[in-house]
Amino acid sequence: MKTLSPFSVKETNSFNVESIAPRAYFPKTIDDLVELANLSLSNFYILGEGFNTLFVKETTPIIIKPEFKGIEIQEHEHCTIVKAAASENWHSFVGFCIEKRINGLENLALIPGSVGAAPVQNIGAYGVELADYCQEVLWFDFKTKKTMVYKHVDCQFDYRESIFKNSLKNKGLIISVTFCFPKAWQANLSYAGLEHLAPSVSAKKVMDEVIKVRQAKLPDPHLLPNAGSFFKNPVIDGEQWEMLTAEYPDMPSYPQGDGKVKVAAGWLIEKTGLKGYQDKGVGVHEKQALVLVNYNAEQGKYIVDLAIHITNKVKSVFNIDLEPEVRMVFPQGEKNLVEYKNG
Ligand SMILES: Cc1cc2nc3c(=O)[nH]c(=O)nc-3n(C[C@H](O)[C@H](O)[C@H](O)COP(=O)(O)OP(=O)(O)OC[C@H]3O[C@@H](n4cnc5c(N)ncnc54)[C@H](O)[C@@H]3O)c2cc1C
Numbered sequence: 257m258k259t260l261s262p263f264s265v266k267e268t269n270s271f272n273v274e275s276i277a278p279r280a281y282f283p284k285t286i287d288d289l290v291e292l293a294n295l296s297l298s299n300f301y302i303l304g305e306g307f308n309t310l311f312v313k314e315t316t317p318i319i320i321k322p323e324f325k326g327i328e329i330q331e332h333e334h335c336t337i338v339k340a341a342a343s344e345n346w347h348s349f350v351g352f353c354i355e356k357r358i359n360g361l362e363n364l365a366l367i368p369g370s371v372g373a374a375p376v377q378n379i380g381a382y383g384v385e386l387a388d389y390c391q392e393v394l395w396f397d398f399k400t401k402k403t404m405v406y407k408h409v410d411c412q413f414d415y416r417e418s419i420f421k422n423s424l425k426n427k428g429l430i431i432s433v434t435f436c437f438p439k440a441w442q443a444n445l446s447y448a449g450l451e452h453l454a455p456s457v458s459a460k461k462v463m464d465e466v467i468k469v470r471q472a473k474l475p476d477p478h479l480l481p482n483a484g485s486f487f488k489n490p491v492i493d494g495e496q497w498e499m500l501t502a503e504y505p506d507m508p509s510y511p512q513g514d515g516k517v518k519v520a521a522g523w524l525i526e527k528t529g530l531k532g533y534q535d536k537g538v539g540v541h542e543k544q545a546l547v548l549v550n551y552n553a554e555q556g557k558y559i560v561d562l563a564i565h566i567t568n569k570v571k572s573v574f575n576i577d578l579e580p581e582v583r584m585v586f587p588q589g590e591k592n593l594v595e596y597k598n599g
Contacts, residue, residue, distance in 0.1 A: 329356070
């Protein structure tokens with residue numbers, strides 16, 4: 257198995273910060289994964305393409321960067337089954353499917369990153385989530401040293417959540433993802449920015465439109481390092497929502513059907529006056545308050561400091577806790593903001 261010691265993550269994280277791992281492993285066969293499991297590593301981080309990862313300090317744990325490639329297609333009467341390996345690029349995979357007239361993922365075009373990371377936070381955009389089409393996930397378990405299949409129901413998909421991000425974190429890794437695309441397809445145009453398209457529009461046209469809107473709205477991480485939405489949209493209870501809308505009638509809100517309401521994290525940040533705020537080489541994007549950008553900081557700790565500043569402000573104005581969507585990696589492994597603040 258390919259191994260590098262030491263390994264700089266600078267080229268493989270979209271915040272473009274420097275951090276050094278003592279070693280990096282690049283498994284690309286099941287034998288490689290067994291070899292890796294035999295090492296019984298206790299502190300490591302599985303890295304896809306690093307578009308949702310913030311390396312916070314000068315050093316980082318051992319990196320495991322899977323290199324599983326390949327796409328297989330199986331035609332059935334009513335659906336097309338497509339299995340994509342973890343290290344395929346997500347956007348290229350979406351383009352590949354649409355080119356072959358396998359429709360369904362067009363709303364998820366241009367989401368940066370790998371196929372293997374997509375189920376971890378159940379990526380979503382423009383009214384569609386990975387969970388809508390994910391049939392199963394092929395997993396390698398480090399303890400049993402065997403592969404196993406997680407069917408859709410076992411994946412515990414939710415808004416930016418899955419079992420892979422929670423109870424299975426660091427217990428193994430995703431080798432491939434299998435999708436089921438029904439042949440009866442209808443464009444999903446429910447989301448703002450797509451409603452002007454005719455219901456008979458092709459999936460290719462929807463994909464092109466999504467790409468156009470995303471390019472206009474979001475800063476390109478290759479030009480201005482960022483990881484997309486830094487925070488999840490918080491879900492609050494109905495009582496708090498009523499109190500807040502009495503004061504802020506223009507607050508964007510999305511009822512969740514269980515009495516709870518999802519509110520827009522970007523709007524909350526903007527209302528605290530932090531849109532465009534900059535300090536120590538990092539800042540809140542001037543057009544998209546949900547996106548934190550690295551202008552010229554060498555290290556991720558300045559982004560974390562900014563994230564804490566933002567969460568404190570939002571808490572004091574709205575009494576809402578913002579939770580990062582971005583994975584934060586410290587020398588001891590992944591930590592969330594609360595764990596970091598508590599030392
Ligand atoms: C400009 C921009 C726009 C974005 N827009 C969206 C959006 O619209 N919707 C959305 O949902 N996200 C969005 N994101 C976030 C990001 O694109 C996704 O989270 C994507 O899935 C990250 O893929 P990655 O390979 O870079 O993951 P990484 O950052 O490398 O890893 C993310 C997580 O997945 C885990 N992981 C990676 N590979 C594996 C594997 N094989 N097995 C097990 N665990 C693994 C990592 O350990 C980590 O916890 C955006 C990011 C950017 C920079």
